Each structure stands twice: as C-alpha cells, then as structure tokens.
Amino acid sequence: MFRTTSRKPPKASEPASPPAENTAAAFQGLYSYARPHSRKFALVLVCTLLAISGDLLQPFLVKIAIDDHLAKGAEFGALGLIALVYLILSLTSFLFSYLQDNLLQQAGQSVVAGIRKDLFRHILRQSVAYYDRTPSGSLITYVSSDTESLNQFFTGVLLSLVRDGMTLLFIIVLMFQLDVTMTLYCLLLLPLIAGIAIGFRAYLRRTYQLSRTQLSRLIAFTAENLSGMQLIQAFHQEKEQQTRFLERNDGYYRANLREIRTNVLFNRSFDVLGNLSVAFVTWLGGYAVLGHSIEFGVLYAFITYIRQFFQPINNITQQWNQLQSATVSVNRIWSVFSQQPVVRDPEHPVPLVPAEVQGRIDFERISFHYGEEGPDVIQDLDLHIRPGEMIGIVGTTGAGKSSLISLLCRFYDVQKGSIRIDGTDIRDIEPKTLHRLVGLVQQEPYLYSGSILDNVRLFDPSISAEAVQAACRRVGAHAMILRLKDGYETRVSERGSGLSAGERQLISFARILVFEPRILILDEATANLDSHTELMIQKALQEAAKGRTTLIIAHRLSTITGADRILVMRQGRIAEEGSHRELLELGGHYWQLHRYGRSPAAGAG
Numbered sequence: 001m002f003r004t005t006s007r008k009p010p011k012a013s014e015p016a017s018p019p020a021e022n023t024a025a026a027f028q029g030l031y032s033y034a035r036p037h038s039r040k041f042a043l044v045l046v047c048t049l050l051a052i053s054g055d056l057l058q059p060f061l062v063k064i065a066i067d068d069h070l071a072k073g074a075e076f077g078a079l080g081l082i083a084l085v086y087l088i089l090s091l092t093s094f095l096f097s098y099l100q101d102n103l104l105q106q107a108g109q110s111v112v113a114g115i116r117k118d119l120f121r122h123i124l125r126q127s128v129a130y131y132d133r134t135p136s137g138s139l140i141t142y143v144s145s146d147t148e149s150l151n152q153f154f155t156g157v158l159l160s161l162v163r164d165g166m167t168l169l170f171i172i173v174l175m176f177q178l179d180v181t182m183t184l185y186c187l188l189l190l191p192l193i194a195g196i197a198i199g200f201r202a203y204l205r206r207t208y209q210l211s212r213t214q215l216s217r218l219i220a221f222t223a224e225n226l227s228g229m230q231l232i233q234a235f236h237q238e239k240e241q242q243t244r245f246l247e248r249n250d251g252y253y254r255a256n257l258r259e260i261r262t263n264v265l266f267n268r269s270f271d272v273l274g275n276l277s278v279a280f281v282t283w284l285g286g287y288a289v290l291g292h293s294i295e296f297g298v299l300y301a302f303i304t305y306i307r308q309f310f311q312p313i314n315n316i317t318q319q320w321n322q323l324q325s326a327t328v329s330v331n332r333i334w335s336v337f338s339q340q341p342v343v344r345d346p347e348h349p350v351p352l353v354p355a356e357v358q359g360r361i362d363f364e365r366i367s368f369h370y371g372e373e374g375p376d377v378i379q380d381l382d383l384h385i386r387p388g389e390m391i392g393i394v395g396t397t398g399a400g401k402s403s404l405i406s407l408l409c410r411f412y413d414v415q416k417g418s419i420r421i422d423g424t425d426i427r428d429i430e431p432k433t434l435h436r437l438v439g440l441v442q443q444e445p446y447l448y449s450g451s452i453l454d455n456v457r458l459f460d461p462s463i464s465a466e467a468v469q470a471a472c473r474r475v476g477a478h479a480m481i482l483r484l485k486d487g488y489e490t491r492v493s494e495r496g497s498g499l500s501a502g503e504r505q506l507i508s509f510a511r512i513l514v515f516e517p518r519i520l521i522l523d524e525a526t527a528n529l530d531s532h533t534e535l536m537i538q539k540a541l542q543e544a545a546k547g548r549t550t551l552i553i554a555h556r557l558s559t560i561t562g563a564d565r566i567l568v569m570r571q572g573r574i575a576e577e578g579s580h581r582e583l584l585e586l587g588g589h590y591w592q593l594h595r596y597g598r599s600p601a602a603g604a605g
C-alpha cells in the first residue's frame with residue numbers, strides 16, 4: 001500500500017511521563033542484547049583487571065622504595081629496578097585502559113545499534129492508531145536520544161561500575177595489607193559516604209526524570225511545528241507558536257539548571273569529604289609514624305590510596321545520573337516494545353495470489369469507531385463493489401469518507417461486520433499481500449528524501465529505470481520530470497518540497513502503474529489546481545484506474561462524473577448512491593452540491 005502522509009496528523013498531545021522505574025527489571029531486558037557480545041565483555045573485564053593492577057600497585061611500589069630502601073640508606077641498583085617496574089606498571093595501565101575502552105565502545109555500540117534496529121522495526125509494525133496517539137517527537141526521542149542514553153550506559157555506567165567497583169575492592173585489600181587498624185578507621189568513613197549518596201539519590205532521580213520529560217515535550221512540539229509549518233504561516237500563528245515554544249523551552253531550561261545544580265552540589269560534597277579524609281589520615285597516620293607503629297612509606301601509600309579511594313566512589317555516584325537517565329530511557333524503550341499492534345497479522349492467512357485477484361470489494365454491514373469507545377463514525381454500512389468498477393465518494397466534512405478507505409487499507413479494524421476482497425476477509429490476508437493489492441494515493445502524496453526514480457519504484461532496485469520511465473510517460477509525468485535539473489535523478493526532500501501538489505500526485509500515479517495493485521484508492525487533492533494540471537491529473541487517473549477497482553474521494557465533482565457509481569456519505573452512512581445522471585435526477589443532496597457548485601467536502605455536516 002503506497003500510503004503517503006496521514007490526512008489527520010497525530011493529535012498534539014504531550015508525551016507521556018516515563019513509567020515508574022525499576023532499575024533491575026529495566027536492565028534485565030538488555031541482557032538478551034548483550035549476550036551475543038559476551039566474549040568482548042569478558043575481555044573488557046580482563047583488561048580492566050590488568051589496568052587497575054597497574055595503577056594500584058604503583059603507590060605500593062613507592063612505599064617499598066621509601067621504607068625498604070630510602071629509609072635504610074640509598075641502594076641505587078634496587079631503586080633503578082623499582083623505577084623500571086613503576087614504568088612498566090604505568091605502561092600496563094595505559095595499554096589495558098586503552099584496550100578496555102575500545103572493546104567496551106565496540107560492544108556497547110553493537111548492543112545499542114541492535115536495539116535501535118529492533119525499535120524502529122517495532123515502531124514500523126505499529127497500527128495507525130498508535131501514531132494517532134503518539135506524537136512523532138516522542139518517537140524521535142525513543143529512537144535517537146533514548147538509545148543514545150543506553151549507549152552511555154554501556155560505555156559510562158557499566159565501565160564505572162566494573163572498573164571503579166574493582167578499584168575500590170583492590171584498594172581496601174591493599175590497605176589491609178599495609179595496616180589493619182588504619183584501614184578499619186578509614187572504613188568508618190563508608191557509612192558517611194553511603195549516607196550522602198543515598199540522600200542525594202532520590203532527588204537526583206527526580207531531577208533527571210523531569211529534565212528528560214521536558215526535553216521530550218520540547219522535541220515533540222518542535223517536530224509538530226515543523227510538520228505543520230505551512231499551516232502556521234498561512235494562519236500567521238508564528239507568534240502564538242513562539243510563545244508556546246518559549247514556555248516549553250523555559251521548562252526545559254529550568255529543569256536542566258536544577259539538574260546541574262544538584263549534580264554540582266553532589267560532586268563538591270564529595271570533593272570536600274575527600275579532602276577531609278586525607279586530613280584525617282594524615283593526622284591519624286602522623287601520630288602512628290611518630291609513635292613508630294607504622295613506617296613513613298605506609299603513611300604515604302595510605303594517603304595516596306585514600307585519595308584514590310574517593311575517586312572511584314565519586315565516579316560511581318557521578319554515573320548515577322547516567323544510570324537514572326538510562327533507566328528512564330530503557331523503561332521507555334521497553335514500554336514501546338511492549339506495545340502490540342492493535343491490527344493483528346492473521347494467524348492462518350488465506351493464500352491469495354495478487355495477480356489472480358479480481359478486485360471485488362464487499363463492505364458487509366460494517367461499523368467502526370476510533371479508540372476504545374466513542375461514537376460510530378461508520379454505521380452499519382453495506383457496500384458491494386464489482387471488480388473494475390470506479391466508485392466516486394463524496395460527502396460533507398467528517399462524513400466518514402477517509403475512515404472508510406482507512407478501513408479498506410486495514411489501518412484500523414472494524415468493530416462490527418467485515419470487509420472482503422474477492423470474498424476473503426481482509427483480516428485473513430497477509431499484510432504484505434494486502435499492501436500489494438491496495439494502492440493508495442493520498443491528498444498530500446508523500447515523497448521520501450531521495451531521487452524521483454527511487455520515489456516511483458519505492459527504492460526497489462529490481463524495478464528498472466525503463467519501467468519507471470514507461471509508467472511516468474503513461475501518466476504524463478515524463479516531460480515534467482525531464483524538465484527538472486537532474487531529470488529522474490533529481491533529489492526531492494521529505495514531503496516532496498520543490499514539486500507542486502499536482503506533480504507529486506502524478507508521481508504517485510506512476511507508482512501505482514509500477515506496482516500494479518488490483519485496487520486503487522485516490523484521495524483527491526483539495527488544493528486548487530490550475531486547469532492544465534487538473535487535466536493532466538484526470539488523464540493520469542484514467543490511465544492508473546484502467547482495469548482496477550477504483551475508489552475516489554472527490555473534492556471536485558468533475559473528477560467523478562464519469563464514475564460507474566457515486567456514493568454520497570452522511571454521518572457514516574451512504575445517503576445516496578447512483579450514477580452522476582441518476583443522482584442529479586434524484587434531486588437530493590448530490591443535486592444540491594452540483595447545483596450550488598460547492599465542493600462537497602467543504603460543506604457543513
């Protein structure tokens with residue numbers, strides 16, 4: 001199905017707040033993505049161990065140099081050897097830190113690329129109802145910044161937990177080796193550190209959540225504005241939108257400042273605590289040295305270790321915000337993964353061969369409403385369309401015309417009745433087959449960023465350039481395309497800017513000829529086309545409709561006067577039905593529309 005832009009863009013609702021966090025549960029799901037890279041993670045662990053050992057043995061070496069050699073008179077040979085070992089330890093630490101960082105980046109990036117791929121695929125699988133209620137800005141946040149936040153988890157948080165956790169453990173072991181009493185005194189600081197960390201924890205979490213929600217609001221709002229820019233300018237809404245943007249921008253700014261303030265306070269508290277601890281050890285150790293219960297080298301090593309002791313604690317707590325934001329992100333990503341499409345694929349699809357399908361369509365007493373509950377926008381509608389028939393649909397705004405074709409495309413499922421193609425319920429047709437059977441040209445045909453050639457063949461390289469050109473010739477788009485700067489290779493941007501609405505529609509018709517769906521649905525552009533373009537579109541439509549069952553939502557009656565049958569819809573029902581002539585003779589609603597020359601879709605409901 002060659003769906004273009006949605007006629008009803010998602011409602012401008014704010015993104016939902018992140019769900020309640022449960023760090024362990026959130027990260028359990030990551031395990032399946034990380035498992036294929038377990039060898040790399042194991043190597044990271046080995047490298048980390050070696051890097052830490054290289055680092056932490058250095059003060060121990062200096063202690064040996066002071067106490068065993070310097071204090072007992074200079075032994076140049078031994079000191080030289082110690083200096084050499086010190087150098088080797090430094091290089092070991094450098095080399096394995098480098099390897100560890102690189103390997104971890106590789107593993108982390110692979111995990112995140114895998115998640116991003118699955119997430120995008122999952123979002124693509126969602127039903128249209130999901131896009132109705134989820135602002136596109138939120139989806140952009142999920143795929144870009146939430147996955148990026150996961151990347152930071154692997155390369156920042158995980159590394160810190162492993163590296164700094166092991167460093168702490170090693171330092172404690174080495175300190176016990178040096179002096180048990182001094183170590184026990186130092187460990188008294190642990191409850192204080194834990195107290196501060198826990199005290200900040202809840203507050204930090206709230207600030208991170210708030211700033212992410214504010215960012216999501218800002219992105220959602222910006223994305224909405226970009227997609228509705230023409231409308232904003234047409235209605236001179238720039239000032240109002242600017243005010244609304246400022247409100248969101250301000251919200252994000254304030255949330256960000258609060259986050260930074262909390263962070264700085266947290267880090268500085270740790271710095272002060274670190275300095276106080278050094279003073280404490282110097283005081284305690286100084287007494288011990290003076291009392292000859294420990295040697296000077298031991299005091300030196302203790303002071304170095306206590307400094308190093310705070311670094312990993314500080315690192316881990318600094319990573320806390322990253323962990324918070326990764327938890328929020330991972331929860332949001334999982335909540336997207338947990339969404340199941342409401343329009344389900346059939347369990348036992350009926351095997352239909354598109355080329356053999358005749359194109360009969362039966363709407364069997366269908367009723368439909370949007371969402372869980374609400375008024376029926378299609379009410380007990382019964383309609384039977386013969387293969388190859390051309391049906392024109394007119395009706396007032398909100399009569400249900402677009403809803404009817406959305407149902408045929410299976411963007412939504414009916415709540416009552418069934419829609420059948422050649423007798424098969426469309427719910428039993430595999431989506432791939434249904435999409436090949438039904439071709440849709442929407443009011444505002446969507447063009448992907450890429451060449452015109454790829455836009456016609458929808459990036460399917462098995463369709464030759466010649467086939468594309470032949471289709472474009474048939475719909476009368478060839479000459480227009482050749483006039484463009486690079487002909488078929490001309491690149492168009494998203495939404496096809498650079499081409500007129502009529503030209504975009506011609507390209508959509510060429511798509512139809514290339515993909516040959518049995519059923520063609522056209523939602524006619526409401527834009528006023530000049531008479532030349534209108535004529536071209538009419539011709540293109542006739543060409544595209546040849547041999548196909550065609551449904552046209554018409555905004556200009558002239559488009560459908562030649563249709564086999566015209567349906568006039570009112571409040572979700574078919575109010576009148578017949579050929580142009582029959583309906584005029586009936587003298588009803590259609591006659592009125594014709595007589596007063598009004599665009600049927602523009603009339604009041």
Ligand SMILES: Nc1ncnc2c1ncn2[C@@H]1O[C@H](COP(=O)(O)OP(=O)(O)OP(=O)(O)O)[C@@H](O)[C@H]1O
Pocket residue numbers: 007008132370377395396397398399400401402403404601
């Ligand atoms: N995604 C949606 N979610 C909720 N309600 C919707 C949605 N799309 C349409 N509706 C409602 O369903 C009813 C029928 O709308 P529909 O778009 O089918 O009418 P239409 O005849 O195509 O109108 P128009 O000619 O203005 O496009 C309207 O009341 C509309 O507000």
